[in-house]
Amino acid sequence: MPTAVAAPFRFFSLQVVRTRRLGPSLARVTFAGPDLSAFASGGQDQSLSLFLPHPGQSEPRVPIELGWGSPRSSEAESGGGWWQGWRELPDDVRAVMRSYTLRALRRDPDEIDIDFVLHGVEPGAATPAGPASRWAYEAAPGDRVLLLGPAIEDNRAIRFRPPEDTDLVVIWADETAVPAASAILEALPAGTRAQAWLEVEHVADVQDLVTAADADINWLVRDHVPHRPKGMGGAPTPMAVDAVRAAQLPPAERPYVWIAGESGQVKELRRHLVRERGIDRRRITFVGYWRRGLTEEQLREQE
Incomplete structure (x- = not known):
């Protein structure tokens, strides 16, 4: 079975471009950003880490030297040194981190789609919505997020790797x-x-x-x-x-x-x-x- 190349991941600063309901329980959010041209993925089940703001925050809080452009530090490029600092932030301050898979990547213009499950957003739901479902349900163009994603196409966050002899x-x-x-x-x-x-x-x-x-x-x-x-x-x-x-x-x-x-x-x-x-x-x-x-x-x- 093919093996992936060990490669650094990096942060991407993104904004919501549009949203679309796919069904009662599913929503698609399309993101864009000035540095998304550096996002690289060659797999269909590409895993990503998405960082979302808490209600009332204008952007997610992750303690790295990162503006809303390209990462400025080697730690950001590797997706590494921010972890401990993020964990040490107060629960109601640090960005909500959730794992998702890439639904689609498009070029010219550079955009990605991520599909969200919307459990608990309906009135009277037995189990209230979690922070990611609630964010996706309310997402609007211009909302800011951070994404930790791959810098090269063949990376370890791609798991669908059928052997060449698969029938x-x-x-x-x-x-x-x-x-x-x-x-x-x-x-x-x-x-x-x-x-x-x-x-x-x-x-x-x-x-x-x-x-x-x-x-x-x-x-x-x-x-x-x-x-x-x-x-x-x-x-x-x-x-x-x-x-x-x-x-x-x-x-x-x-x-x-x-x-x-x-x-x-x-x-x-x-x-x-x-x-x-x-x-x-x-x-x-x-x-x-x-x-x-x-x-x-x-x-x-x-x-």
Whole structure:
């Protein structure tokens, strides 16, 4: 399997250009900035760190020598020395940091899209919105953010790396990973066989994807699960594992699997694919984007 080059990441100062609702639970925010020309990514599941301001702040607080232009220090270029200082800032001052994947990168003009899950923003929600969902729901042109992203195309924050001999691509994603899965599917070349399951909350969250690949894309809608309590938001259900377990995969000698989303679901799917399907664990990429019951700060403390 291809390996990534170790390369520095750097900060990019960005502003919101426009927003678009993709469905009841999904919103797309488009960003631009004067130094985005230096942003480089050659992968469809490019991981990013996004820094958001608290309500009342005009820009996110990260303790580095960084104006709203290009980074001025080697530490900023490597994405390194700011970390301890950021952690030492008061909770209500330091920027909210969240991990996202790149949905799209465009040139001329330089823009990127990031898709946000909007759990808890609806009136009367059982679980209130987190800071990132709330920010995305209220985002408007001109709002400022910081992004820690790659300076070269081949970097370690790209995980979708099918071996050259792959004869079937298998994908599962919940809505937190749907942006990455969608970008992967859209980029697959003609002649590639693919089987995908994409899980969302509402039927209106289902998106039309265009791909040149020979892809069977199955959308799983949690709101259709019988006897499921309302207001559960992004709570996992047995739907994911049940759908994959019941499926008859196309015959393949060298499949490659990419699964991403809630950690518990990802682990259970990986266990099924290895133990029950007999797929070589070295040909499975699995990424826990979030864990039920824990915030990203709590997850980070456990690392």
